[in-house]
Amino acid sequence: MKPCSSFTPLALLLPFLIMLKAIEGQNMINSTCKTSVINDPNINYDFCTTSLQAAPASRCATLQGLGTISIRLTRDNVTDTRCFIKQLMKNQTWDLYTRQCLSDCFELFSDAVSSVEEAMRYYSAKRFDDANVQISSVMDAATTCEDGFEEKGGAFSPLTKRNNDTFQLSAVVLSVMHMVQAGSG
Numbered sequence: 001m002k003p004c005s006s007f008t009p010l011a012l013l014l015p016f017l018i019m020l021k022a023i024e025g026q027n028m029i030n031s032t033c034k035t036s037v038i039n040d041p042n043i044n045y046d047f048c049t050t051s052l053q054a055a056p057a058s059r060c061a062t063l064q065g066l067g068t069i070s071i072r073l074t075r076d077n078v079t080d081t082r083c084f085i086k087q088l089m090k091n092q093t094w095d096l097y098t099r100q101c102l103s104d105c106f107e108l109f110s111d112a113v114s115s116v117e118e119a120m121r122y123y124s125a126k127r128f129d130d131a132n133v134q135i136s137s138v139m140d141a142a143t144t145c146e147d148g149f150e151e152k153g154g155a156f157s158p159l160t161k162r163n164n165d166t167f168q169l170s171a172v173v174l175s176v177m178h179m180v181q182a183g184s185g
């Protein structure tokens with residue numbers, strides 16, 4: 001029994017353990033998204049896994065951590081879309097109706113940025129119901145923005161993909177929060 005003989009198997013085992021941990025994290029994302037799709041048919045499974053996997057450190061995250069990550073993703077999305085709308089509004093070639101829609105969307109997304117920031121604070125404080133209200137309003141903002149273009153039959157929306165992304169990400173947040181709440185309640 002040499003003292004270092006027990007050391008060697010551990011060294012061999014370590015990469016395996018790390019790999020196992022990585023698979024576990026993948027499973028956490030996958031199982032969370034699987035449950036999300038069951039809870040809310042609006043959620044697309046591939047969108048959910050792709051979004052969460054792309055976030056830093058998400059593979060090692062707990063369910064609670066995935067909540068924070070998904071709120072952060074929503075915040076970044078909404079903030080970027082607000083900036084994008086501002087850029088679009090600089091273009092003078094839009095017709096009057098589209099310009100009005102863009103202006104409405106800019107207001108909606110400005111409010112959404114504040115809402116998602118509040119949601120983040122509420123979530124950290126485990127005030128899930130309050131966080132839920134804020135994220136729901138972000139979801140409504142995306143829907144209202146998109147509907148604005150559709151109201152005048154055939155008006156082209158330059159924001160369809162972004163509104164859909166915001167809607168989907170918010171739905172994932174609501175679903176994850178629901179799971180966290182169910183687990184802690």
Ligand SMILES: *[C@@H]1O[C@H](CO)[C@@H](O)[C@H](O)[C@H]1NC(C)=O
Nearest residue numbers: 023024026027029030046049
């Ligand atoms: C998780 O889902 C992704 C994408 O759907 C898939 O490529 C991967 O194999 C899944 N991992 C596990 C551990 O189920």
Ligand SMILES: *[C@@H]1O[C@H](CO)[C@@H](O)[C@H](O)[C@H]1NC(C)=O
Nearest residue numbers: 050051073076077080081165
């Ligand atoms: C918004 O989120 C979606 C899904 O994660 C992603 O594909 C897209 O690139 C994001 N958009 C921005 C502007 O961050």
Ligand SMILES: *[C@@H]1O[C@H](CO)[C@@H](O)[C@H](O)[C@H]1NC(C)=O
Nearest residue numbers: 087088090091092093094095
């Ligand atoms: C302005 O919008 C028109 C389409 O409405 C587009 O063809 C043009 O490239 C845009 N200009 C700029 C500077 O983005």
Ligand SMILES: *[C@@H]1O[C@H](CO)[C@@H](O)[C@H](O)[C@H]1NC(C)=O
Nearest residue numbers: 044046047160161164165168
């Ligand atoms: C919104 O995005 C999801 C996921 O990418 C997709 O399945 C769905 O068809 C999109 N909906 C619309 C209205 O574009």
